[in-house]
Amino acid sequence: MGKNRPIKFRILELFLDGEEHWNYEIVSKIQQEYNMQGNYGRDSINFDIIELASGGMLKDVEQKVDEEGIYKKDFLLHKYVITDFGKVRGSDACVRYM
Amino acid sequence: MDLKALKAQESKRKISKGYMWALFCAVFWGIWYLPGTVVWVLNPFDEMYGAIAETSGDAVSLVVTAALITAFNALTVMLALMLWNGVLGKFGELGRTLKEFHPCSKWFFLASIFGGPVAILGSFMAMGFIGGAFAAVAALLYPVIGSVLAYYWYGEKISKRAATGIVIIILGGITIFGGGVITEIAAGGVPWIGYLGGLMAAAGWGIEGAIAGKGLDISEPDVGLTLRFLGENIIWWIIIVPILAIVGFPMYSYAFQAFEPLTLLVLIFAGITFGFCYVCWYKSFPLIGVGRGQGIGNLYGLCAIIFIFLFFGDVPEWTILIGGTLCVIGSFVMFTEETAALETLRGE
Numbered sequence: 001m002g003k004n005r006p007i008k009f010r011i012l013e014l015f016l017d018g019e020e021h022w023n024y025e026i027v028s029k030i031q032q033e034y035n036m037q038g039n040y041g042r043d044s045i046n047f048d049i050i051e052l053a054s055g056g057m058l059k060d061v062e063q064k065v066d067e068e069g070i071y072k073k074d075f076l077l078h079k080y081v082i083t084d085f086g087k088v089r090g091s092d093a094c095v096r097y098m
Numbered sequence: 099m100d101l102k103a104l105k106a107q108e109s110k111r112k113i114s115k116g117y118m119w120a121l122f123c124a125v126f127w128g129i130w131y132l133p134g135t136v137v138w139v140l141n142p143f144d145e146m147y148g149a150i151a152e153t154s155g156d157a158v159s160l161v162v163t164a165a166l167i168t169a170f171n172a173l174t175v176m177l178a179l180m181l182w183n184g185v186l187g188k189f190g191e192l193g194r195t196l197k198e199f200h201p202c203s204k205w206f207f208l209a210s211i212f213g214g215p216v217a218i219l220g221s222f223m224a225m226g227f228i229g230g231a232f233a234a235v236a237a238l239l240y241p242v243i244g245s246v247l248a249y250y251w252y253g254e255k256i257s258k259r260a261a262t263g264i265v266i267i268i269l270g271g272i273t274i275f276g277g278g279v280i281t282e283i284a285a286g287g288v289p290w291i292g293y294l295g296g297l298m299a300a301a302g303w304g305i306e307g308a309i310a311g312k313g314l315d316i317s318e319p320d321v322g323l324t325l326r327f328l329g330e331n332i333i334w335w336i337i338i339v340p341i342l343a344i345v346g347f348p349m350y351s352y353a354f355q356a357f358e359p360l361t362l363l364v365l366i367f368a369g370i371t372f373g374f375c376y377v378c379w380y381k382s383f384p385l386i387g388v389g390r391g392q393g394i395g396n397l398y399g400l401c402a403i404i405f406i407f408l409f410f411g412d413v414p415e416w417t418i419l420i421g422g423t424l425c426v427i428g429s430f431v432m433f434t435e436e437t438a439a440l441e442t443l444r445g446e
Contacts, residue, residue, distance in 0.1 A: 004194060004197075005194060005198070006191060006194045006195045006198060006316070006317055006318070006321075007191060007194075007318070008316050008317055008318065009198070009316060012316065034190075040187075048318065050112060051315075051319075051384040051385070052315075052316075054112065054384055054385055055315040055384055057315065057316075063101055063104075063105055064101065065101060065104060075104075076101075076104050076105060076108055089315065089316055
């Protein structure tokens with residue numbers, strides 16, 4: 001499910017469980033689902049998450065420095081949770097699956 | 099580097115990226131006035147204007163010719179954007195987003211109605227009946243409408259500082275073109291249809307930005323933008339141009355004549371600049387918000403004057419220099435906004 005939907009819909013859908021998720025978890029899941037391997041795919045998905053956060057749909061709740069290089073070494077890792085506005089927009093967009 | 103410093107650096111990078119996109123938008127938008135002006139004196143549009151004016155009058159001829167030029171503009175913009183999406187590898191996402199009519203595409207098609215036949219045609223009406231100066235002044239007011247709509251509709255925050263910046267930029271725009279407007283008003287009669295056009299330009303672009311923001315927040319800007327121009331092409335080529343042809347205007351015979359090298363080159367140049375001005379515009383919205391994106395984009399007034407001066411040799415008046423300075427000051431008021439306040443653009 002969700003595979004044929006726009007990437008941002010799928011990202012919101014993943015967050016609709018109400019849990020907190022790290023950006024690298026979401027990015028690698030989407031990379032797998034949409035067959036977007038490589039650095040370009042990774043950065044473009046991460047940018048989608050950033051846009052959703054600056055649009056007020058996701059909230060940045062925790063950060064840590066990527067010391068081991070699980071995602072991008074010495075860059076910040078972000079943990080997000082969906083906001084009420086995100087839930088409204090998300091369930092609006094994902095209504096087919098609710 | 100510690101967590102806090104990295105965090106501040108990252109947020110700063112995001113916001114400066116948003117402003118950079120908005121500034122690129124202003125530059126491309128300014129350049130667009132070069133092919134946009136030149137195309138009027140090229141055939142078949144020059145001939146078309148003369149031929150229709152003889153039978154239907156200047157006013158009708160101007161609107162009909164403007165409609166065909168705008169239709170070709172939409173077509174070349176679409177071509178430039180298809181290339182752009184191809185390079186970015188986003189055709190898959192384009193198809194996925196197009197299918198989502200309810201949450202996404204609907205908003206882009208609505209945006210294209212306000213952007214194309216309302217704002218762009220309105221601009222041409224204002225240019226034709228009153229003059230380019232008035233058209234530009236009227237259009238410069240669109241961020242006010244956009245920001246107010248975004249504020250009431252989906253609660254986007256507008257800080258006092260951002261509002262101040264927007265006001266200064268608008269004052270600059272009014273100063274730049276003000277001299278010309280005063281002359282035209284002093285010249286006599288009030289051409290109401292031109293004022294309606296000016297109102298259409300400001301309202302159309304303002305509403306377009308606010309509507310597009312609604313579909314844009316859950317889709318990708320490059321993709322959303324292409325769908326917005328797909329909508330505009332449908333409106334022009336499937337609805338308006340055929341209707342004008344049925345009514346009796348020789349739309350198709352002139353449309354086919356547009357395929358000559360120089361005209362095509364100018365149209366493609368217009369498509370690329372207009373297309374990328376929109377790409378940059380839409381990319382700035384999720385990062386800095388509709389109001390700020392539109393505010394910085396408004397520097398197009400200054401850019402247009404610089405490019406027109408460089409290429410056509412029209413020397414700017416003193417009002418233009420003062421107005422241009424105001425535009426730059428206004429943008430800097432917005433630039434220097436505390437980044438912390440921008441971290442989340444919307445209330446929770």
